[in-house]
Amino acid sequence: MLLQATDLSKRFGGLAAVSRMDFHLEAGEILAIIGPNGAGKTTVLNLLSGVLPADEGRITLDGRDITHLPPETRCHLGLGRAFQVVRPFLEMTVRDNVMVGALFGGRQRPLAEARARTEEVLALTGLAGRADVLARDLNLLEDKRLEMARAIATSPRVLLLDEVMAGLLPHEADQALALIRAVRDTGVAVLFIEHVMRVVRDLADRVIVMDFGEKIAEGRYEEVTANPRVVEAYLGVEDAADA
Amino acid sequence: MDLFLQTLVNGLIQSGTYALASSGLALAVGVLHIVNFAHGEFLMVGAFTAYWLSLLVGVDPLVSLVPAGALLFVASGGIYRFSVRHVLLAPELNALLLTFGIAITLQNLAVLAFGATPRVVHTAYQITTLSLGPISVGVAPLITLVVSVAVLSGMYAVLYRTGVGKSIRAVAQNRTGAYLVGLDVDRIYLLTFGLASALAAVAGAMVLVRIGASPHMGFAFVLKAFAIIVMAGLGNLTGVLWASLILATGEAFVRTYVPGGGGWAEAVFFLLIFGTLVWRSWRQA
């Protein structure tokens, strides 16, 4: 078990955003978290990456308790995160953005090695041609690629992705899908939140369904989508374009 | 005991001026969400306006708070139009630096125009004092307190009893929301900035009567005003009244009871700013 969350809980005032979540991620696995809006999916990612402190529960990475560690330390231990609303360093070039991940994530790489790693990641994510452009001048697709590239540059063992497909055209989503598979093939386990069901179906080894902060189903895509409780949670919310 | 009461009264009276000076700043910070470093200089300009009016036209300085306020209202409107407006959406540091620049410019222009020596006015009521039992209160300070209370009440009346006031409060709470319901946000900013500056000018006229006017007076006041609004919590207008009271009386007590207290009294304000900011930042953990 590479990543494990036990009894994970987070409250905001009276609202239980995440409630006693138990789940795990195996090495080389691609796990999807799905659920209606407001189910607490992004909060789970925030708890995992250390952006928010958990009220209760434990998180372990490769057996090591990371529940109270700051985000940067979790990154050093191999946890990479891409945000849903992308957060590029606007006044830096694409290359420099990725350099930050390459320099400080995971192992603290020396400058020359980080540069090599950056070029590698730029090629992998198809950003090599835009490497010298300022991040503020990118379009949405490139923004998302950069977000992922930066996280990948940290050489994570676990990559957390938050709705990377949102706003992408079908062929762009296919490219992103291929990229995630390529990343997994380099030995990275992936935990991703997604609304686009087609992608979940094609990509995920296993699926977890959340509703109102709780896990209500877990299993393979076909199993959970047939689960009546899951269908009920999604009623009226499912995107008619996917099926 | 008498000394204690006297000090208390001194503090109470001083708090009026502080409250007046700080409320304007609180308004600017709360509504426009920028820190107007030039606020102290607006106070200084108000003081000098009152001074010159009283010298040249013979108008009593306390009466000239009206034209002083009006002047600053208009002038600051121009300043808003041509500079402040452009940095409202930029990183907040830009607004800070810009108003800092405006402050330094105004301050030094005043030095160039008026020289660095302080100016004082002479009115009949400056030397008169009233005796209430064991406590003596100068008529001038008392009048300034009354005026401050009156002006502040007027400000509150405008903010909470008029349509304009409601618009101002709406913009303060949610700029985008206000815009979406059709409020002219830019005009409200202009209005508020003018109002805040006018308040500073009035406070300046008060200070002129009680102490005098000098080009460097603005700086000390803006720091004190910061101390007060930081203590009150940014954007909290009623808190400003309490904070002014506490800080003014605190200052008065340090002045009276701490040997050589004058100098340390200055530090009191800054220590309070520093302490409050730091304490709040760690508490929010």
Next chain:
Amino acid sequence: MRWIALAGLGAALLVPWMPAGGYQQYVVQVATFVLINAAVALAWDIQARTGQLSLAPAAFFGLGAYAYTMAALRGVPLWLAFALGPVASAAVSLVLGVITLRLQGLYFAIATLAFAEVVKVIFKELPVDLTGGAVGLTAPPLLGGHQTGLYYLGLAVLLVTIGASLAVRQTRLHYAFTAIRQGELTARVLGVRVVQVKLFAFVLSAFLIGLVGAYATSRLFFVIPDDTFGIGISVSALATAIFGGVYTTAGPVLGALILRTLEEGLHIVLRQGYLVVYGVILMVVILYLPGGLVGLLTRRRGRDAAAGD
């Protein structure tokens, strides 16, 4: 750029030898002040790269100056007293840095401003035999007060500061500083040790400013709270850096050269109030010239993409 820098260094080295007739002393004096202003502005800029606007340079300058003076007056060998200046500033800045860790942007600026003012009052109000009180102390000059020697010492101090600024730019620190400035939380998630980096920037900056402060006493002859801890120092530092071009090494140097010369010129004409120039420049730059002079110059020569920031 290299050539311009070398030419500048050459010119700087030759200043004491330039023929200026009776004004020789004056020229060297002004040049020394340019060095001082440039160094403080550079040091401020280093710390500003992490995105925090500090108004504490005055405090660190004064601490460096007072540490040197107080030590020298008590019989400490001058070179040791000189070293004490930056060390004292750095130590205090470490404490201040830790305390203000959670403050951002505006609040951080106000807190550092308040801190600087408190320090000023402390030095003013402490017993006269300890710190000289409001009247101040006379500082024993370094190098026996030898004008030319002092100039070169000042140049050395500036070169050290330039070196630090360049080092920050050429190493991984550049990426760390810039990332923190443009998105602190994102930087943390990417593994940047934000707390350590911010503290490092703060302490390094204070160390350098303290060094300049200790040196400057030989130029200013005495330390006195209102001037040595005066807010003018902080204002000059940030206005100079912003005018010249913030987050660059050439910017603060260029800014100091122009601004200080301008100030001296104005000072001759206007006995007081010449600081108005700083105010106007600050306004103009913020409104119209966000990249400062360097930004203006680089834009005209075309964008150099490899320059990064």
